[in-house]
Amino acid sequence: MQLTPLINHKTLNMTKRKTVQWLLWILLIGLIAAFSAIYFAFNMPRRNLANENSVYLLSAKQLISDFRNDETIATKKYLDKAITVTGEIKSIRNLDNHSIVFSLEDAMEGVSCTIDSADIVTYASKLLHYKTGSRGTFKGRCSGMLMDIQVINCVPVQGN
Amino acid sequence: MNKLILYFVFSLIVFNVQAQNRFFTKDAKINFNSSTSVEDIVAESNQATTLIDIDKNEIAFSVLTTSFKFRRALMEEHFNENYMESVKFPKAKFNGKIISPIEWKSEKVVLVDVKGVLTMHGVSNEIILKAQIIPGKNKILAITEFKVIPEAFGISIPSAVRDKIAKEVTIKIDAAYTPYQP
Numbered sequence: 001m002q003l004t005p006l007i008n009h010k011t012l013n014m015t016k017r018k019t020v021q022w023l024l025w026i027l028l029i030g031l032i033a034a035f036s037a038i039y040f041a042f043n044m045p046r047r048n049l050a051n052e053n054s055v056y057l058l059s060a061k062q063l064i065s066d067f068r069n070d071e072t073i074a075t076k077k078y079l080d081k082a083i084t085v086t087g088e089i090k091s092i093r094n095l096d097n098h099s100i101v102f103s104l105e106d107a108m109e110g111v112s113c114t115i116d117s118a119d120i121v122t123y124a125s126k127l128l129h130y131k132t133g134s135r136g137t138f139k140g141r142c143s144g145m146l147m148d149i150q151v152i153n154c155v156p157v158q159g160n
Numbered sequence: 161m162n163k164l165i166l167y168f169v170f171s172l173i174v175f176n177v178q179a180q181n182r183f184f185t186k187d188a189k190i191n192f193n194s195s196t197s198v199e200d201i202v203a204e205s206n207q208a209t210t211l212i213d214i215d216k217n218e219i220a221f222s223v224l225t226t227s228f229k230f231r232r233a234l235m236e237e238h239f240n241e242n243y244m245e246s247v248k249f250p251k252a253k254f255n256g257k258i259i260s261p262i263e264w265k266s267e268k269v270v271l272v273d274v275k276g277v278l279t280m281h282g283v284s285n286e287i288i289l290k291a292q293i294i295p296g297k298n299k300i301l302a303i304t305e306f307k308v309i310p311e312a313f314g315i316s317i318p319s320a321v322r323d324k325i326a327k328e329v330t331i332k333i334d335a336a337y338t339p340y341q342p
Contacts, residue, residue: 041234042232042234043232043234044232044233044234044237045233046233046236047233075247075250076247079226079246079247079250080226080240080246080247093187095187095206095207096187096189096206097204097206099206101187101207108342112186112207114207141226143224143226143227143250144224144226144250144251145224146186146207146208146209146222146223146224146251147186147209148186148209150207150224150227152207152226152227
């Protein structure tokens with residue numbers, strides 16, 4: 001790379017030229033590093049729950065009772081954490097954005113585990129076994145409680 | 161005995177009537193849009209819960225802020241951590257009353273004003289929004305669009321990124337209610 005022509009040869013002796021050259025290289029490397037850091041941060045990948053270890057592994061009933069007992073404490077404890085919940089599937093429904101919601105223990109006020117539309121094909125064979133009335137285990141990110149407790153970005157966990 | 165049966169039938173009817181007074185959905189769509197010349201930020205959640213009481217003309221709506229999906233994971237992180245502070249304030253809520261006349265049996269599209277309190281980021285503000293409602297026997301459809309100013313809800317946006325986020329963020333809600341059976 002020719003960086004030297006930017007500098008007037010006549011006014012600089014060899015050592016000064018070398019120093020300037022070095023500085024320019026450092027600057028260039030610094031800029032590349034900074035831009036790539038910004039680029040990667042900007043395009044950082046989404047959390048993939050399949051690659052995360054669950055912070056809590058519990059039954060849907062336990063999760064429901066924790067939230068019913070004290071929503072504030074439960075929200076602090078579980079919000080945004082990777083959790084694995086197991087329970088009886090009471091209802092299965094499709095959302096407009098093609099995600100699938102499995103409600104555990106209670107169709108209205110149970111635990112709603114959402115599988116994103118993008119993940120359905122990946123887990124299709126596992127999801128086939130998840131029928132109303134059967135037991136289901138899901139790993140996902142707890143996003144809090146409305147009527148139901150919502151667990152999003154779920155992946156089905158085998159061996160339920 | 162006859163009286164008992166009568167009473168039983170009567171209570172069934174009453175229960176049925178009561179059940180039909182409330183419509184709800186857990187799958188309401190809510191999205192917001194902040195568009196500026198620098199950047200368009202769009203996010204959507206399909207899991208808002210909302211309830212309409214057609215006797216009292218009341219509407220309640222709530223959504224978990226971490227359920228919003230953005231185009232970029234980084235935007236989602238900033239939204240939850242820096243702006244909405246989702247750990248502290250996990251829900252956004254609206255409780256309101258339809259203040260224009262509405263005939264729930266008509267099954268005709270009506271444009272109504274809904275006056276209520278919008279709470280998000282721990283701050284409550286009274287707002288009046290316009291909603292389009294299509295009443296029905298077994299289904300009620302409602303859509304609304306309104307604008308909010310982030311700063312009015314105590315959401316401070318650093319000056320370095322202020323021009324990337326719209327002064328007023330447009331929120332759209334689309335809900336299909338069905339009778340509520342507790």
